[in-house]
Amino acid sequence: MSEREKIKVLLIDNHPLVLEGLKAVLETFAHIMVVGTAHLARQGLELAARTRPTVVLMDINMPQLNGIDAIELFKREVPDAKILMLSMHDSREYISASVLQGAAGYVLKDVPNEEIVAAIETVAGGGTYFSSGVPEALLQRRESEDAAILPLTSREREILILLAAGQSNKEIATVLAISAFTVETHRKSIKKKLGISTTAGLTRFALERGLIAEA
Amino acid sequence: MSEREKIKVLLIDNHPLVLEGLKAVLETFAHIMVVGTAHLARQGLELAARTRPTVVLMDINMPQLNGIDAIELFKREVPDAKILMLSMHDSREYISASVLQGAAGYVLKDVPNEEIVAAIETVAGGGTYFSSGVPEALLQRRESEDAAILPLTSREREILILLAAGQSNKEIATVLAISAFTVETHRKSIKKKLGISTTAGLTRFALERGLIAEA
DNA sequence: ATCGGCATACCCAGAAGTGGGTAGCCGCAT
DNA sequence: ATGCGGCTACCCACTTCTGGGTATGCCGAT
Numbered sequence: 001m002s003e004r005e006k007i008k009v010l011l012i013d014n015h016p017l018v019l020e021g022l023k024a025v026l027e028t029f030a031h032i033m034v035v036g037t038a039h040l041a042r043q044g045l046e047l048a049a050r051t052r053p054t055v056v057l058m059d060i061n062m063p064q065l066n067g068i069d070a071i072e073l074f075k076r077e078v079p080d081a082k083i084l085m086l087s088m089h090d091s092r093e094y095i096s097a098s099v100l101q102g103a104a105g106y107v108l109k110d111v112p113n114e115e116i117v118a119a120i121e122t123v124a125g126g127g128t129y130f131s132s133g134v135p136e137a138l139l140q141r142r143e144s145e146d147a148a149i150l151p152l153t154s155r156e157r158e159i160l161i162l163l164a165a166g167q168s169n170k171e172i173a174t175v176l177a178i179s180a181f182t183v184e185t186h187r188k189s190i191k192k193k194l195g196i197s198t199t200a201g202l203t204r205f206a207l208e209r210g211l212i213a214e215a
Numbered sequence: 216m217s218e219r220e221k222i223k224v225l226l227i228d229n230h231p232l233v234l235e236g237l238k239a240v241l242e243t244f245a246h247i248m249v250v251g252t253a254h255l256a257r258q259g260l261e262l263a264a265r266t267r268p269t270v271v272l273m274d275i276n277m278p279q280l281n282g283i284d285a286i287e288l289f290k291r292e293v294p295d296a297k298i299l300m301l302s303m304h305d306s307r308e309y310i311s312a313s314v315l316q317g318a319a320g321y322v323l324k325d326v327p328n329e330e331i332v333a334a335i336e337t338v339a340g341g342g343t344y345f346s347s348g349v350p351e352a353l354l355q356r357r358e359s360e361d362a363a364i365l366p367l368t369s370r371e372r373e374i375l376i377l378l379a380a381g382q383s384n385k386e387i388a389t390v391l392a393i394s395a396f397t398v399e400t401h402r403k404s405i406k407k408k409l410g411i412s413t414t415a416g417l418t419r420f421a422l423e424r425g426l427i428a429e430a
Numbered sequence: 431a432t433c434g435g436c437a438t439a440c441c442c443a444g445a446a447g448t449g450g451g452t453a454g455c456c457g458c459a460t
Numbered sequence: 461a462t463g464c465g466g467c468t469a470c471c472c473a474c475t476t477c478t479g480g481g482t483a484t485g486c487c488g489a490t
Contacts, residue, residue, distance in 0.1 A: 017324055021236030109232055153436065166413030168476070181439050188479070189436095198381035199477085203418040368466060383446070396469050403449075404466095414447085 006033040007124040010053035012044035012070075013037075013086065014062045018109070022057065025113045032120060041070035048078045054124050057116075060087040075102050082123040086116075105129035152193060159186045163199065164206035221248040222339040225268035227259035227285075228252075228301065229277045233324070237272065240328045247335065256285035263293045269339050272331075275302040290317050297338040301331075320344035367408060374401045378414065379421035 009032055013019050019037045026032045035051040038044035041062055048056060056074055060067035071083050082104040104123040107116055107130075119129040152160065162172045169187065173180040196202055224247055228234045234252045241247045250266040253259035256277055263271060271289055275282035286298050297319040319338040322331055322345075334344040367375065377387045384402065388395040411417055 015233070015324055016326075016328060017233045017236035017240075018230070019236065020240055020328065021232035021234065021238075023236075024239030025232075025235055109230055111231075113231060113235065155437065164415050164419075166415035166419075170476085178437085179439055181441085182437070184477085185438075185440095187477085191478090196381075197478085198383075199414045200379050200381035200418040203415040204379075204381075204422065207419065207422055370467065385446085393467085394469055396471085397467070399447080400468075400470095402447085406448090412448085 006031055007055060007120060008033050008035045008051065008053045009120060010035055010044060010048055010051060010056045010081070011037040011058075012039070012041060012056065012062070012067075013059040014039045015059075018059070022116070025116065026120070029117055032117070041067065041073070044070070045073055045077055048074060048081060052078060053081050055082045055084055055120050057084045057086055057120065060085055071103055082126075084119055084123050084129070152190060156186055156190050156193070159183060160190050160202060160206055163187065163190075164203040166203075221246055222270060222335060223248050223250045223266065223268045224335060225250055225259060225263055225266060225271045225296075226252045226273075227254070227256060227271065227277070227282075228274040229254045230274075233274070237331070240331065241335070244332055247332070256282065256288070259285070260288055260292055263289060263296060267293060268296050270297045270299055270335050272299045272301055272335065275300055286318055297341075299334055299338050299344070367405060371401055371405050371408070374398060375405050375417060375421055378402065378405075379418040381418075 009026060011019055011022050011026075011034060013022070016039065019039065023034050023037060026034050035053050036044075036047040038047050039062075041058070044056065044058065056078070058067045058070065058074075062070075067085055067087075071085075074081060074083055083102065084105045084107065085103045086107055086109060105119050105128050107119045122129040158176070159172060162175060167175070169180045169183045172183045176183070190202070191197055194202070194205060196205060224241060226234055226237050226241075226249060228237070231254065234254065238249050238252060241249050250268050251259075251262040253262050254277075256273070259271065259273065271293070273282045273285065273289075277285075282300055282302075286300075289296060289298055298317065299320045299322065300318045301322055301324055320334050320343050322334045337344040373391070374387060377390060382390070384395045384398045387398045391398070405417065406412055409417070409420060411420060
């Protein structure tokens, strides 16, 4: 485990305080260097292109471009960088999606700071790191059903967003210029896929995933 | 504005990283001293009793005891401390509720760090501080309708929580051992009071307010 | 070329929520 | 004591959602 040279870390999180906190914590470690901070994924991408970080520590819930979707872009832009996802939520779907997209690890925001450092060290060394009971959760999924992870089609996602925003089938139909029956059908498959039967559940799902803003 | 002696600040936020960030930022200022950090309101209370801070900087969304409700307790425990609320959300209800409870200010988490420092200085000096377009929003409210701010009764709050958790009227009725009609009535007044007409809206409201957990 | 997934559209019967009422009871405050 | 707010309960007409179908056209993969 060569730790001669510093680990270059790029931080991306839309909350300045979290960014500040991470930076403060990480900078107390001599072998870690924060090469940049960004509060949007797009900014992070530009920075990554210039600073070539070893590890990108990125939040999942961000406006405009969420962390999960951003992974792909980072993989393209800076293929050597290890992606370490940061999230508030211990959500199977998030974790799975992160892994599928190629993230090297997943840490929860409310873990002790040391764990974040450990995670950075691990992924920098080419390993993978997952907070808490994460790997088990993943394995369970893998064994049982590989599908049903983040299985919504883009159309369904679109409808879920409107649904969670409080729109009725009819309103959504108008907005999307399709039949209310069709919206109904989509709604059904969304519920079936997610295993959620109530509107409240869908709203929470959408909120957790950052599909809709919290205000 | 006597700034001879240091401003003693107590930080309360359930996210370690935010706490860390705040501490890091504030400690770069010579006239500010962080006398303690807590990640729950109750812990903060104990700490406040011991450390007698000038300013308590407290998050609104916290598990167990939320920031708004905690204000009252702080007022009782440490009457001289100025309460400065910290929140993710630019929500009128929050702001109003904070003010009504006796908070001296309200800052959003995504403001530049300097603004937080400015806010601390201001409230420490006996003033009030509100982020962004906050005071206008408040004034508008004051002029029009002073009610409809955070007006839910505890029973209504109880029902809102179950509602947002995806329970139906009937289920809630069973849980609370009351008639489904009554639940309906409560539901109506909740919606009327909050000016929200959809279940999705209620769910989001509940989530924002930390009434229910996000997972 | 065929099969599966996706998006579209429709039907239906039953369940649930909506928004408008009314009303009794209790406790607290004026 | 009178009133008001909160909690309870009920009714009704209407709308919407639910969960079960069927079906068609398209596209991409095998």
